[in-house]
Amino acid sequence: MTTTESPVDNGVNVExxxxxxxxxxxxxxxxxxxxxxxxxxxxxxHSRSDVETFYGFGDEQQHHTTFSYDIxxxxxxxxxxxxxxxxxxxxxxxxxxxxxxxxxVAQQRSIQLRSVRATLSAEMDLHGILGxxxxxxxxxxxxTVSYQIDADATAEExxxxxAQSQKRSAVYDIITNPTNVTVKVN
Amino acid sequence: MPSTTTxxxxxxxxxxxxxxCLAARSIDHVVLERAEVANSWRTQRWDSLRLLTPNWMxxxxxxxxxxxxxxxxxxxxxxxxxxxxxxxxxxxxxxxxTTVTSVRAAGGGYLVRTDQGIWRAPTVVLASGAAxxxxxxxxxxxxxAEITSVxxxxxRNPGDLPPGGVLVVGASAxxxxxxxxxxxxxxxxxxxxxxxxxxPRTYRGRDILWWLDASGVLDQRYDEVDDLVRARNVxxxxxxxxxxxxxxxxxxxxxxxxxxxxxxxxQDGVAQFSGSLPNVCMLADLKLxxxxxxxxxxAGAAGERFAPTVVRSTPLGLxxxxxxxxxxxxxxxxxxxxxxxxxxxxxxxxxxxxxxxVTACPGLYLIGMPFLRRRKSSLIDGAADDAAELTxxxxxxxxALAGRRERSAS
Numbered sequence: 149m150t151t152t153e154s155p156v157d158n159g160v161n162v163e164x165x166x167x168x169x170x171x172x173x174x175x176x177x178x179x180x181x182x183x184x185x186x187x188x189x190x191x192x193x194h195s196r197s198d199v200e201t202f203y204g205f206g207d208e209q210q211h212h213t214t215f216s217y218d219i220x221x222x223x224x225x226x227x228x229x230x231x232x233x234x235x236x237x238x239x240x241x242x243x244x245x246x247x248x249x250x251x252x253v254a255q256q257r258s259i260q261l262r263s264v265r266a267t268l269s270a271e272m273d274l275h276g277i278l279g280x281x282x283x284x285x286x287x288x289x290x291x292t293v294s295y296q297i298d299a300d301a302t303a304e305e306x307x308x309x310x311a312q313s314q315k316r317s318a319v320y321d322i323i324t325n326p327t328n329v330t331v332k333v334n
Numbered sequence: 335m336p337s338t339t340t341x342x343x344x345x346x347x348x349x350x351x352x353x354x355c356l357a358a359r360s361i362d363h364v365v366l367e368r369a370e371v372a373n374s375w376r377t378q379r380w381d382s383l384r385l386l387t388p389n390w391m392x393x394x395x396x397x398x399x400x401x402x403x404x405x406x407x408x409x410x411x412x413x414x415x416x417x418x419x420x421x422x423x424x425x426x427x428x429x430x431x432t433t434v435t436s437v438r439a440a441g442g443g444y445l446v447r448t449d450q451g452i453w454r455a456p457t458v459v460l461a462s463g464a465a466x467x468x469x470x471x472x473x474x475x476x477x478x479a480e481i482t483s484v485x486x487x488x489x490r491n492p493g494d495l496p497p498g499g500v501l502v503v504g505a506s507a508x509x510x511x512x513x514x515x516x517x518x519x520x521x522x523x524x525x526x527x528x529x530x531x532x533x534p535r536t537y538r539g540r541d542i543l544w545w546l547d548a549s550g551v552l553d554q555r556y557d558e559v560d561d562l563v564r565a566r567n568v569x570x571x572x573x574x575x576x577x578x579x580x581x582x583x584x585x586x587x588x589x590x591x592x593x594x595x596x597x598x599x600x601q602d603g604v605a606q607f608s609g610s611l612p613n614v615c616m617l618a619d620l621k622l623x624x625x626x627x628x629x630x631x632x633a634g635a636a637g638e639r640f641a642p643t644v645v646r647s648t649p650l651g652l653x654x655x656x657x658x659x660x661x662x663x664x665x666x667x668x669x670x671x672x673x674x675x676x677x678x679x680x681x682x683x684x685x686x687x688x689x690x691x692v693t694a695c696p697g698l699y700l701i702g703m704p705f706l707r708r709r710k711s712s713l714i715d716g717a718a719d720d721a722a723e724l725t726x727x728x729x730x731x732x733x734a735l736a737g738r739r740e741r742s743a744s
Contacts, residue, residue: 315614
């Protein structure tokens with residue numbers, strides 16, 4: 149009788165992802181993606197964003213359902229608190245992107261994850277968005293992400309996982325590097 | 335029209351190494367050189383530049399360092415003299431001042447046009463170098479006109495630059511060396527740092543390259559690495575050819591060089607730096623740790639470990655119109671110039687597609703590219719093994735051609 153080592157499974161299909169990378173070498177155009185969302189004002193600072201379609205792999209694509217997000221501000225801002233603030237959505241996006249990356253890189257490196265948990269915090273000075281001090285920027289002055297990871301790996305390997313996840317993260321790149329933003333009124 | 339068996343384009347260390355190997359097999363060939371032997375070592379190196387590899391590692395086919403300073407590092411002038419001497423003693427058939435203007439497939443071989451006439455040959459070796467043209471990012475066009483831009487290929491010494499602060503973009507070998515030199519000359523230096531390869535000059539009492547050579551790290555083959563695309567794009571090591579001197583980011587920042595993230599954009603005259611500096615430093619620290627673990631596994635016992643790279647608060651923006659910066663040094667790498675290559679072996683980004691230097695066009699070879707066949711392919715010391723193996727392949731191709739001709743004649 150032979151015992152087989154149980155394969156590492158973090159629920160990420162790395163073979164499919166690597167297959168896409170190989171396919172891209174032959175047909176670079178299928179790598180061109182467009183992400184979309186719509187937003188409608190509801191009332192006050194409350195709005196609702198929907199995400200349904202995107203473009204990629206050379207064709208129009210669709211999520212299996214339409215995802216809706218309520219965006220608002222808390223009662224302390226004299227608002228109705230019907231949803232999270234937009235800046236919190238940024239933290240949600242960063243945490244989600246980095247954690248997906250941790251899982252994918254762990255799978256590729258044959259590291260079994262047992263639990264991954266991160267706490268994100270961002271510092272912001274309201275003088276900026278209130279226009280009260282021109283020297284203070286509107287956005288975050290800094291973001292801290294703190295991971296606790298339980299996995300079959302050394303502390304050094306876990307640090308390398310998290311570093312590699314940042315290196316390949318779209319949201320991390322979007323936040324750390326400037327991006328052209330064009331806002332039109334039709 | 336003169337004809338030969340092999341035309342080698344470029345008389346640098348790779349072209350001369352191939353020439354030596356072909357001569358050893360009595361394969362008739364010619365080395366076409368646009369200027370003179372070791373041209374880029376004479377014309378594209380700053381005054382203080384020395385090789386990153388110690389003298390004992392300056393080995394070529396049939397040549398080894400014989401001077402009295404095996405642990406020193408050759409200056410650019412000494413490299414040029416060494417290659418000239420190598421060409422002479424090998425009696426390499428170099429045609430200087432002969433610029434190749436096109437290479438095309440014709441009649442089962444190649445037509446090589448030059449400003450001195452046309453050559454015909456069944457085989458061609460492209461040895462014109464990986465670092466021919468400085469690769470300056472497109473955003474350089476957004477730099478305000480009053481700022482002087484230089485590349486490491488054009489820079490000679492600090493006295494060349496106008497007075498004032500310097501922004502060095504890129505923290506590989508050239509960038510860290512120039513940041514160090516300019517800072518020592520009394521200038522305020524900001525260094526924009528993207529992904530980089532941290533390296534101590536010495537480890538466990540020996541030059542780090544002694545360990546990488548002896549442990550076999552530099553011999554790792556291109557068909558053994560997990561991710562060849564990545565391996566071929568690894569930046570040069572943060573080293574300077576100076577005994578015992580480390581020029582990593584900790585050394586630079588503790589001396590007073592200001593660190594910033596990768597230069598990510600220029601908006602209205604303000605340079606924007608990435609907020610990714612802590613992570614690129616973490617990646618480099620972890621990578622160095624893994625490399626030293628590999629060395630230790632080979633050598634036995636554990637050597638010293640280096641303090642993590644210290645990243646203090648770094649600027650995200652720098653106003654290039656404030657007068658603080660007078661010069662930008664674009665230490666952002668080089669690219670080959672193969673604009674004269676008219677053979678369909680280029681990918682969509684204009685790079686030669688090859689399998690360890692063997693292209694899909696029979697008889698057309700490439701040498702002198704990063705990780706061509708081994709990790710050491712980018713070093714002078716890597717030319718010998720690459721040249722020997724490519725020569726073996728080339729000779730086999732010539733034999734097959736000769737066999738085909740015999741068969742068709744009989």
